[in-house]
Amino acid sequence: MTTESAEPPEPRISAVLPVYNGGPYLRDCLDSLVKQDLPATDLEIIAIDDGSTDGSGDVLDEYAAAHPNILVLHQENSGWPGQPRNRGIERARGRYLFFVDGDDVVVSSAFRRLCDFADEHDSDVVNPKMVPLEQPRFKRPYLLKETVVDGQLAEAFKMISPQKLVRRSMVMDKNIRFPEGKVRLEDGIFMSEAYLAARRVSFLGDRDYYLKRTRDDMQNISNHGISPAHYVGSLTRMATNVRERCADTRVADDIISVIYRRKGLRRLRADKFLKYQRSRRADWARQLGQFAKTFVTPRMERQLPPLLRLQSVFARRADVPALYALAKLQEAGAGLRVVSSDGRLFLRLTNGNRRDVTKWVRAGERGVTVAQEPLKKKLRRNFRRYTSLGRRTVHRLRTRAARKSTG
Numbered sequence: 001m002t003t004e005s006a007e008p009p010e011p012r013i014s015a016v017l018p019v020y021n022g023g024p025y026l027r028d029c030l031d032s033l034v035k036q037d038l039p040a041t042d043l044e045i046i047a048i049d050d051g052s053t054d055g056s057g058d059v060l061d062e063y064a065a066a067h068p069n070i071l072v073l074h075q076e077n078s079g080w081p082g083q084p085r086n087r088g089i090e091r092a093r094g095r096y097l098f099f100v101d102g103d104d105v106v107v108s109s110a111f112r113r114l115c116d117f118a119d120e121h122d123s124d125v126v127n128p129k130m131v132p133l134e135q136p137r138f139k140r141p142y143l144l145k146e147t148v149v150d151g152q153l154a155e156a157f158k159m160i161s162p163q164k165l166v167r168r169s170m171v172m173d174k175n176i177r178f179p180e181g182k183v184r185l186e187d188g189i190f191m192s193e194a195y196l197a198a199r200r201v202s203f204l205g206d207r208d209y210y211l212k213r214t215r216d217d218m219q220n221i222s223n224h225g226i227s228p229a230h231y232v233g234s235l236t237r238m239a240t241n242v243r244e245r246c247a248d249t250r251v252a253d254d255i256i257s258v259i260y261r262r263k264g265l266r267r268l269r270a271d272k273f274l275k276y277q278r279s280r281r282a283d284w285a286r287q288l289g290q291f292a293k294t295f296v297t298p299r300m301e302r303q304l305p306p307l308l309r310l311q312s313v314f315a316r317r318a319d320v321p322a323l324y325a326l327a328k329l330q331e332a333g334a335g336l337r338v339v340s341s342d343g344r345l346f347l348r349l350t351n352g353n354r355r356d357v358t359k360w361v362r363a364g365e366r367g368v369t370v371a372q373e374p375l376k377k378k379l380r381r382n383f384r385r386y387t388s389l390g391r392r393t394v395h396r397l398r399t400r401a402a403r404k405s406t407g
Helices: 023-034 056-066 083-092 110-122 168-173 186-197 229-245 249-268 278-295 298-302 304-317 320-332 373-407
Strands: 013-019 043-050 070-074 094-099 125-128 130-131 166-167 200-205 210-212 338-341 344-346 354-356 366-371
Touching: 013 023, 013 056, 013 083, 013 110, 023 043, 043 056, 043 083, 056 070, 056 094, 056 110, 056 304, 070 083, 070 125, 083 094, 083 168, 083 186, 094 110, 110 125, 110 166, 110 200, 166 200, 186 229, 186 366, 200 373, 229 278, 249 278, 249 338, 278 304, 278 320, 298 304, 304 338, 304 344, 320 344, 354 366
Parallel strands: 013 043, 013 094, 043 070, 125 200, 130 210, 338 366
Antiparallel strands: 094 166, 125 166, 338 344, 344 354
16 A cells, blocks of 8 residues: 655745855844744745856755755846746745845745735735835835735725735736836736736735845846836837726726836936936937826826926926936936916026926926016017017018019
């Protein structure tokens, strides 16, 4: 009589860890995973060595030898995290998935608390509170300040990095996968599909759960060069998912506004736009302008803050000089400064020209400073205008007289 070996019990959670040249941070990450306060049978760690050349694969094998719940998969370099994450999904057995980056650290109670919360509330996606592992270069408030069982989708779309607890059965049933190859915002595309498929999206903000690192050696994927066409192509894919899968038009508008403002218009900010070469500025303006024409309604544009509103307007027109002037104002930290003249509002450009913005900006709006045009400048401009009109009038009269004399 033969007995078949029993199938190992289903873990509560599968941590999927793609690794490419994890460097000095990999051991910190692995230590945080093996120190989770879950029984080893409740946690499986699937590490995918994506063709590392710095010995990271050997480090993974070392940890796997000491911890039976670690599975290491070695492969040739795929060039981007999407494919190794998908391979981890296919091998996972846990009730939930959690995607970890090899640079980061997971708090020891995180997986247990996330699983308990999802079990209690039947959540398909749970967003944990993430905080910087080191002093951030730019100060910004944490997105998660409180726990919300039924999170709004527009709020969820502010958090599209993949470090979330996701129900595996939903991912498998809906065939949700990361785009493979060098696709910008591949994690945002995955999370947009997961959010739209989820019955319930929750936020767990009662404490710190995930510590995110910005690498000093600039090895984060987000630090690599960006093609405007490919980047906006990913935004288009996300917005298309929203339009097709979100039945409530207002909710869809709110979500796309979040995508556009946080991922699109940020490319026109001073810290980025002023560093681009002239041709690249024009490319970003064209690509984002086409996105706006396709997905951003006038109502959505009116709800943007004044400076971002003008960025959107001028991106639609591919008006690079106007976008440059807005970036210079932003760099100076002065908010939006406009000039009032003859009852109209104008944006001054750096080349001395100006754009009429009366249609899109109101005096008295928060963040808008209105200055009166200096009298001398106004007189000079009017003098040039009226002189030009006079010359054209004289030219027309002379032309008519000449025609009559020859007739």
